[in-house]
Amino acid sequence: MAADLPGRLADVRMDGELPARTDIPLIFDELDHQFACQAYLWALPLVSYAQWKTQHYDVFGATSSDLVRYLSYRDRLGLITANATTPYILNFFDLSQTGPLVIELPPGPTAGGVSDFWQREIGAMGEMGPDRGEGGKYLVLAPGVDAPDGLGEDYRALRSSGVNIMFGFRTLDPDPERSDALVRAVRIYPYADRAHPAPTRIVSPEGRPWSGDQPRGIEYWRRLHDIYQSEVVDERDRFHLAMLRQLGIEKGKPFAPDERLTRILEQGAAAGELMAQANTFAKRFPQGTYWPDRAWELAIVLDNSAQRGDGYDELLERASWFYEAVSFSEAMKSTTPGVGQAYLGSYTDGAGEWLDGGRDYTLHVPADVPARLFWSATVYDATTRCLIDNPQQRGDRGSRDELVRNADGSVDLHFGPAEPAEGERNWVQTIPGKHWFSYFRFYGPLEPYFDRSWKLGDITPR
Structure with a gap:
């Protein structure tokens, strides 16, 4: 019987109908391997x-009074499936050390929130949160901790499902000065220090190598x-x-x-x-591809931030998303036209082959992309799931770039190791010997995205 079994179990000798006692360790080795x-x-x-979190505290020198801002392309190279268009501002906090934590968010176009270390959203903030972009004070409470006596109506209380949390947000204003002003207006401090809170520093990776x-x-x-x-x-x-x-x-x-x-x-x-x-890269979840005749599929297969399905918990869905990405918010899987974001992923070309950094590809983006704010196509290294670290130091192309457009308003994007004859404006450089994948993001997805009447081309070998 043992000879028909895989792995270590195939080597187990039998003593009649039971495994030989001398081979019991092989069985336990296999059990522990499966565990x-x-x-x-x-x-x-x-x-x-x-x-x-170790990178923030040990590499960047951040503390629990700080926020880390990822602004440059180099800053983001360690961040799993970061977008290369909008800045990220975030940090990690241990509520057992800080006690109830105050987050003051200014009014303005931001998208963010708080999640626990299982990456379940505790509460959204900004345009998709209860403040609807008007800002305000939030108070984050650890499990089993009551709200302080006399807490005023100025605070919105968020009950964390864990002791460790991440608070992060992105500014959606394309103007760098206004975006910077929004970031510097955020305050984060223990509620116990509210009378004299320490200043909230903005820490930068400053180009230091790091890995998330x-x-x-x-x-x-x-x-x-x-x-x-x-x-x-x-x-x-x-x-x-x-x-x-x-x-x-x-x-x-x-x-x-x-x-x-x-x-x-x-x-x-x-x-x-x-x-x-x-x-992750060959998803077998039931939703399939977004359009039946395209390789693009929903990158986020989680149904909700609680990671709970109908009659089961989303173990494999969670493993899929959090191997290839970090953080989840309901806003990232918007069902409301014009609000939030939508993410499509392509892990192969239209013929089902892995995307090869040594080959040349084209992506046709039809005119009138259904995105109220902007859209982008981004290239990620399949090994690290981070932005591609290419000599070009550029990993995306999108509507905020000065692209060469076709007469009908469509765009042809190019991916490959060498600059194409069409020039570099629509090109992202890939690395021979490495596989890659792509996200196509819609910021403020519109009805033609939801009803699928607008259709994105496949990434096609040239």
Whole structure:
């Protein structure tokens, strides 16, 4: 019987109808390997934010009184599937250290909010939030913490589902001076310090190399162990905690895997990432492609920020999105014409082949793209899921760029390793030997996007 089984189990010898006692360790090795694969997929959003937080505090020197602003292309190179058009402003906070946290958001065109470290949205802010772009004061409370006595009506209270949170936003004003003024008007501080809050600094990566994608090998598990020491885990996840316990990850205990367990964890992380890549780049979720005759599909397969489906929790949907991206807001999957954003992803060309950095491609964008604010097509490195780090130091083309347009108002974008004969204005440089994928973003998607009467071309080899 064992010979018909895969992996380590194929080597198990039988003693009659039972496995030979001397081969029991092979079975437990396989069991722990499978635990590691499943724990890897389960923990992707948590490890992603934990890794990103280390970069803010350890690499950029940020503190819990600061916000980090990603402005230049170089700044964003470590940020998973960042857009290359609008700036990001954000930081990570531990509510067990800050206590109730005040966020003062100025009026103006912003999109943002607060999420826990499972990347579930706690509350939207800005144009898609309750302030509707008018700004105001928000108070973020940790689980089990009551609102302070005498809290005035000036505050909107947000109850966090975890101890660790991310607050972030983007400015949607294309004018750099107005955008900068919005960023500098944001204040974040503990409620206990409201009478004399410390200034909110704006910290920049300043071109320093950094990486926000989940670490590989044993570092993945170290990051998971570290964040698990302080983070709240839902009741629904107790079976996964049993898996972690078997893998040497427990609350209040050091992470010190022996040689056997280190080997299993490293192999489990590698196998788990292969599963994550297939689950992301060859999605098998029921919605299919956005148009039946196109390769483009909905990049975000989560139904909602709670990550809960009808009768199940969205384990694979969550793993898909948070392997290839960070953060989720209801505004990113807008169903209201003219508001929020919509994301389509293309991981192959129209013939179903991986996008190859050594080949030349064209994307035809028909006229009248249904986006009230703007649209963009962005190229990402398939290994890091970050903006492509090309010599051109440019990863996107969109309606805010000075593009060469066809007579009918349409646009042909070009992707490839060398500048095309048509010139560089519509071109993004790709890297031979590396695969890539693309997002097409609609900011303020309009009705022709929702009813699918407007149709984007496929990324087509030239």
